[in-house]
């Protein structure tokens with residue numbers, strides 16, 4: 001049986017009741033907290049920054065998975081370590097010297113992730129896959145929660161899984177954007193290890209039951 005990790009995206013939480021929503025995730029079967037940092041330059045939206053992550057980290061009792069949608073992420077690697085980050089993901093499209101960036105993340109003793117926009121081919125990672133702990137396949141264009149899932153994602157997951165196996169790497173595959181109970185099982189079957197879910201979890205009547213259902217259907 002698989003253990004697909006579920007990572008609720010805090011972007012969809014109620015920011016006026018953030019502690020309540022964090023405690024909800026702590027009490028649920030969720031595995032990770034997914035934290036979306038947007039700079040209004042790499043993506044056409046600004047989410048939240050360091051003081052908010054610091055506040056989240058004071059209450060969160062699970063792995064902190066930070067998704068940086070910012071230009072020039074190298075400037076902030078040590079800052080995110082200090083804020084309690086366990087997995088730090090940068091965008092392929094934002095890194096001129098990706099290999100160097102990955103080494104800098106690992107030097108801070110965090111897991112190193114690389115996110116790919118929907119148009120970015122997974123083959124571009126062939127020469128660095130052994131240095132990557134997690135690849136985040138964007139299944140929407142980054143910048144906003146609540147968008148619809150791009151169907152080509154399944155083919156990308158299968159292709160990436162084949163690349164990881166060919167290179168004998170132990171890289172995890174994460175899917176981010178538009179994840180619901182309609183696509184979760186097919187994604188897990190295709191090779192996804194971590195599913196991010198924002199609006200589907202926080203918009204549900206019963207988020208705890210929704211998380212439990214995602215865990216169950218992806219086993």
Ligand code: DX5
Nearest residue numbers: 142143145146177178198199
């Ligand atoms: C999009 C973010 C996602 C987003 C997912 O740019 O990276 O993590 O919060 O939200 P949903 O699950 O609503 O698509």
Ligand code: ZN
Nearest residue numbers: 036067176196
């Ligand atoms: Zn994200």
